[in-house]
Amino acid sequence: MTRKVFDDKKVKLVAKLSGLKFSKSEISEFKTQFNETLQVVEKLSKIDTTKVKITFQVTGLTNVFRRDIVEKERIFSQKEALSNSKNIHEGYFVVKGVLSGE
Amino acid sequence: MENSLTLKKSLLLLKKGEISSVDLVDACLKQIEKFDKKVNVFVTLNKNALKEAKGVKNKPTKNKPLLGIPFAIKDNFLTKGLRTTASSRLLDDYIPQYDSTVVKKLKDAGAIILGKANMDAWAHGSSTETSDYGSTKNPWDVTRLPGGSSGGSAAAVSADMCTFAIGSETAGSVRGPSSWCGITGLKPTYGRVSRYGVIAMGSSLDCPGPMTKSVEDAQIVYKVIAGKDPMDATTSTKPVGESKKASLKGIRIAIAREYFMKGMDKLVVDSILEAAKNFEKLGAKVDYVEIMEPRHAVGVYTVVQRSEVSSNLARYDGIRFGKDRTHFGEEAKRRISLGAFTLSSGYQDRYYKKAQRVRTLFIEDFKRIFKNFDLIIAPSMPGTAPKLGVTKDAAMFGEMADILNEPSSIAGLPGISVPCGFMDSLPLGLNIIGPQFGEEKVLLAAKLYQNETNWKHVKPNLK
Numbered sequence: 133m134t135r136k137v138f139d140d141k142k143v144k145l146v147a148k149l150s151g152l153k154f155s156k157s158e159i160s161e162f163k164t165q166f167n168e169t170l171q172v173v174e175k176l177s178k179i180d181t182t183k184v185k186i187t188f189q190v191t192g193l194t195n196v197f198r199r200d201i202v203e204k205e206r207i208f209s210q211k212e213a214l215s216n217s218k219n220i221h222e223g224y225f226v227v228k229g230v231l232s233g234e
Numbered sequence: 235m236e237n238s239l240t241l242k243k244s245l246l247l248l249k250k251g252e253i254s255s256v257d258l259v260d261a262c263l264k265q266i267e268k269f270d271k272k273v274n275v276f277v278t279l280n281k282n283a284l285k286e287a288k289g290v291k292n293k294p295t296k297n298k299p300l301l302g303i304p305f306a307i308k309d310n311f312l313t314k315g316l317r318t319t320a321s322s323r324l325l326d327d328y329i330p331q332y333d334s335t336v337v338k339k340l341k342d343a344g345a346i347i348l349g350k351a352n353m354d355a356w357a358h359g360s361s362t363e364t365s366d367y368g369s370t371k372n373p374w375d376v377t378r379l380p381g382g383s384s385g386g387s388a389a390a391v392s393a394d395m396c397t398f399a400i401g402s403e404t405a406g407s408v409r410g411p412s413s414w415c416g417i418t419g420l421k422p423t424y425g426r427v428s429r430y431g432v433i434a435m436g437s438s439l440d441c442p443g444p445m446t447k448s449v450e451d452a453q454i455v456y457k458v459i460a461g462k463d464p465m466d467a468t469t470s471t472k473p474v475g476e477s478k479k480a481s482l483k484g485i486r487i488a489i490a491r492e493y494f495m496k497g498m499d500k501l502v503v504d505s506i507l508e509a510a511k512n513f514e515k516l517g518a519k520v521d522y523v524e525i526m527e528p529r530h531a532v533g534v535y536t537v538v539q540r541s542e543v544s545s546n547l548a549r550y551d552g553i554r555f556g557k558d559r560t561h562f563g564e565e566a567k568r569r570i571s572l573g574a575f576t577l578s579s580g581y582q583d584r585y586y587k588k589a590q591r592v593r594t595l596f597i598e599d600f601k602r603i604f605k606n607f608d609l610i611i612a613p614s615m616p617g618t619a620p621k622l623g624v625t626k627d628a629a630m631f632g633e634m635a636d637i638l639n640e641p642s643s644i645a646g647l648p649g650i651s652v653p654c655g656f657m658d659s660l661p662l663g664l665n666i667i668g669p670q671f672g673e674e675k676v677l678l679a680a681k682l683y684q685n686e687t688n689w690k691h692v693k694p695n696l697k
Contacts, residue, residue, distance in 0.1 A: 143571075146572070149571070149575075150570045151551075151559050152570060154571075158567070165568065166568075166575070168630070169536060169572060169629060173533045173536055173537055173576075174533075175529070175530070176534065176589060177588070179530065181588065181592060181594075181595070184592075185591070186590045187591075188590065190424050190425075190438060191423070191646055193425070193467075196467040196468070206332075208331055213554075215329065216327075216331075216554060217555065218552075219553070226553075
């Protein structure tokens, strides 16, 4: 397995997908480390799984429902909900703009 | 001193009125004051602990089974009004508005929080070296790692800074540090203990568990924290039991050669074979079995865990709580971004879905073994605690250190690490693994083994 999956461009792409910023040295360091990690992971390709079902829930639970009721003891007051935020405006969280331009 | 008592003994003396909750909390706080600069266990202390102890007027009862008992809790469990950081600067000023279910159950049982124990930041690691608040040190040798990610909890128990502690395991994070710090650590079945209010790492794997001075102590805490929680849909309605049998007659125990890995010290293997003899003495039948190569679990775990990390840590935007994403440390950045890659379109089939299929093979392999056996025994870790600093530049340190815990973790199985000997004066751990929801047998075997041996009585000599 000598083919390298990650180059600088791909490292920058996954940073963008993750909402993270990497420094120049991080890009070069992560590129090497990601390729090393994927080499370990690629060993799985040798195992035949064509007839194997995929696991999503390990103890076999499916469709766990609950009643659609309001659990008052779990509800924060507005004051509690805002208590950890650094940027509040008239009782609301302030978020960054998503749209830009005209 | 009262801080060195087991939970069982503390409860007994509290009930007899020979000690008080104040004695226990005070002794723990003194031990913390004396040694925490050296060991670095606590990220945040509960300043009200002594006051809470003074408020305890009654003796422990059935409804308040842990009344007045001080404990340390890993810093990824939300504690109402008490800072919770997951050892990351991103959450440096986060004060939770609610308690995790585990904390709520322990508080309802009357237990008193001493403080929040250090861990690998976001539980990403097996050393505590990725903590933004500095590494915890191993009480047996402060130039060595305690293991992780629940390293602070393990060191707190080992150094007698608390009566018991709570950790959490994704793959090895309870059993690994328990082994390296010479204590008992139970990783329950996935879904046996609620994850509600635990800062999520790998949601299909995470399991809170007790870290204690004996198996009997682990059993007491386990009974308090286990059970169905409507806030965590993956918890099970199965009843939580306890076996009071006095022998292992009729119990079949498997040993796998695949778990005696190349390069493993002979003393590690010998400690397990010695344990096998103990089990035979207790009435169990021990046989070799062929098991799926644990190295494949490293690949499965790496992909599943990073994928889930990438999804879970997407919520930290610094808007409702915490700081923004520039405050993630290097290890979190690595895991989030590689996880985003393994889930991305074009690569998902090759990595994520492939891993989840091989995971099925592990589950089926364990099912095959548990048709003929009750338990599997193995070393908890391939060796003893390494020196501080070894994780630097080793991007896969944790995944390789936890290789013997990853197979059972990805299959959702319960396991316990109990002290089983020493190598160069450092503790070794015996891993006892059971089928899903097989905690009763796991705890019974561990308890009888521990009563048969003397390892738990040997304590580190902190100066």
